[in-house]
């Protein structure tokens with residue numbers, strides 16, 4: 225029976241993960257969701273699990289050491305899955321500092337508290353023994369590897385070469401996680417996943433943003449020539465990969481997660497226009513953002529061959545489910561795009 229601390233569970237991937245594991249992937253005794261509920265967090269995503277006696281929500285900051293210590297001593301976690309982050313590249317270009325404090329200091333705070341609670345002899349600096357069955361999992365991104373040319377793929381051995389303040393902060397966090405394993409022997413894993421899509425994604429990211437604009441007949445802002453290539457993975461497949469790593473990953477290892485679905489942004493935009501019955505005149509090319517990586521591609525052979533994981537959804541199936549979800553949840557979209565979203569949108573894509 226697992227006692228899990230999930231951070232950032234009110235966000236896009238975190239909320240999908242909570243739904244996924246409470247449905248029965250693991251035998252869960254307790255799941256605490258620690259989330260600051262920033263603009264990106266939405267507790268409405270979790271309304272259907274609020275009555276589940278295994279689920280506890282705590283509003284708070286991963287950088288708050290006293291709070292994290294209190295939660296560890298109260299709930300005796302054996303597993304941490306760390307999603308909480310500032311996650312949007314565009315925002316990191318205009319406000320880098322919060323990315324460094326949330327993504328790096330937040331990670332180090334969690335690692336430090338986990339180390340002191342899980343270490344068998346906490347005061348012995350030479351001891352590398354930890355309670356059995358404990359694990360810290362860092363949810364990272366393929367963006368830490370930087371950009372590729374027209375060929376090649378990121379493997380777990382590709383040197384980190386982040387290009388945006390967001391990816392640099394995630395790479396910094398990964399390095400701290402690695403250091404806690406190398407220095408103290410803390411049982412950790414790092415997962416580096418490609419672009420996710422699916423339900424509950426805040427409409428600042430490509431797919432929900434474009435669906436939202438299509439439905440309102442608003443222009444679809446496409447950066448530069450739209451030929452930035454990403455690998456796309458349906459969010460539930462990311463959740464199943466994280467579970468495979470929690471269950472079978474070797475401590476200290478990094479696992480890339482990807483779906484072998486390379487698509488240029490403009491291809492995604494055209495697919496959405498077509499699926500929603502709209503014309504290409506809605507496409508509006510806007511000035512590219514600085515440091516925009518041209519191409520990412522993930523070699524997922526380590527996780528598939530060593531842990532036996534593979535995606536359950538093809539790109540077509542995942543996109544069909546995603547589009548249907550947003551069409552069925554237009555009220556959700558209206559609520560998350562009211563208020564502060566409007567001024568943000570003007571700042572990013574306005575003239």
Ligand SMILES: NC(=O)c1ccc[n+]([C@@H]2O[C@H](COP(=O)([O-])OP(=O)(O)OC[C@H]3O[C@@H](n4cnc5c(N)ncnc54)[C@H](O)[C@@H]3O)[C@@H](O)[C@H]2O)c1
Nearest residue numbers: 232234235236237260261262264265285286308309311420
């Ligand atoms: N979205 C993707 O395509 C993708 C791909 C690979 C990896 N990732 C990684 O997965 C994780 C989750 O991504 P997402 O897209 O769900 O992000 P998101 O922005 O939707 O959610 C982030 C969550 O973290 C919370 N949060 C932010 N700062 C916090 C703090 N200081 N303390 C506690 N909670 C805080 C927010 O309230 C929000 O609920 C991130 O670490 C991201 O780097 C995302």
